Amino acid sequence: MQQAKARIDQALHGAVARGEQRGAPPRLAAAIRHAVWPGGARIRPHLCLAVSAACGDGDPALADAAGASIELLHCASLVHDDLPCFDDAATRRGRASVHVAYGERCAVLAGDALIVMAFETLALAAARHPLRLPRLLGVLAQRVGMPGGIVAGQAWECEDWAALPDYHRAKTGSLFAAATEMGALAAGGDPDVWRGFGEWLGEAYQVADDIRDAACDEDMLGKPAQKDRTLGRPSAVHEFGLAGALAHFEQLVDHAGQSVPEGPGAKALRALLNAEAERLLPPTVRAQAVA
């Protein structure tokens, strides 16, 4: 886990530093750093590396790049989601969001640059196994773009009507599915048997986010609370109530555990899953939720 953390940070540093070479506009470079560090839990790249490990980790550099590319896209989505025209969030991870710190123009461009950087990072790491690149890129694009990636998921907020599972699957589940599929692909494994694990975990993650949004205050979250209610957005809490959403979360984590393919890495992955479930909804938040 500690080693994975170092690998992820190194891959992210490499990608961002490449963008800061001679001629880079300094404000945009600073805005990009602000978007990427300090990170959250980096759960998506951790998941990617864990699945790569379960598949033998046959090309660590490619797995690192796959994990970093997913994290860069996650950061891009946060920067654009925080913009005034979307969530209008002034804080993120306990400090100013990118558009508050660097202005709206730099925030739009930082998101754009991070998307490009994600694809570039993957392309540059494929030297040893170039034939794995087309499918890795295909999965990444599918999980981010149209018709069912995170960009499409975000766009459901602009529609009059959206089915909650479709919305969650696209908005959050997508990058988790990408993490497991790409971890497998980077190591020469079969992405199809790993998709379910990522999808269940991703849906659980979104439900946990809905619960925290409803049950915690801004101090606990490091960002504005009660956003879903304020913005009238689809939410598992709105649909099932707090206790119902909590039960739904437990069920999704169970499904995720059951979907881990049996093999040498299965035990470690289930341990990662349980630790993540505990981190997502610690006892204090669960107590708030059933209070």
Add this chain to the structure above:
Amino acid sequence: MQQAKARIDQALHGAVARGEQRGAPPRLAAAIRHAVWPGGARIRPHLCLAVSAACGDGDPALADAAGASIELLHCASLVHDDLPCFDDAATRRGRASVHVAYGERCAVLAGDALIVMAFETLALAAARHPLRLPRLLGVLAQRVGMPGGIVAGQAWECEDWAALPDYHRAKTGSLFAAATEMGALAAGGDPDVWRGFGEWLGEAYQVADDIRDAACDEDMLGKPAQKDRTLGRPSAVHEFGLAGALAHFEQLVDHAGQSVPEGPGAKALRALLNAEAERLLPPTVRAQAVA
């Protein structure tokens, strides 16, 4: 030329239609169509196909995808440039810009989706020559992202100071250079000998844009005029005056023509260049500029 036009349009239609499959959010899908059609002159993909032809056009599908990916990124940049926080342009190509027609949120997301679609389009077309993909992707990312692509170029508008040639090279020259380099790469040719042609033409294009912005009215442009002056942006007209900018344009077109590598396709490419120079600054505009 007619055949190239059909190839480009077919490649764009294929890319956009793939994003409209089952499950796509309809407003975002419509916003993307609005951003891509009706197009402008599609000069970047035309350039890409012309260079591929000069290099033997050994993989037409890959050349088409390369051209389409560049055009999708060009469309993405126009959508984001028109946003209220940048140019705040209500019209583009004679009708409502994307954020006016579909709202700011859909415009941000349409740009994001188009960037992803560009990389996806390229990845999907590499079946016959997968080993050409890493370098094609690398060039595309370099010409779009940080430190010197169009996103970086746009970001110079957020800095207190920018050198005009650096700014132009990044903002407009980049995608022209990408077009010539990728046209060569798609056909198995050498991108390095084609870079200069794209760069000169790209710089000429930007100077022509500055001249039109200063010399034409909104009816002639199909978008707001005098933007550079209104927004206090670096401009060749501001730097050299209208007549000086026109002389600078002619010089850049000359340089572009001289940088075309000798070979079977050189004559056709120089004809394309001259036709493009005439289209960019027709006699009526030149008359305005020296009036």
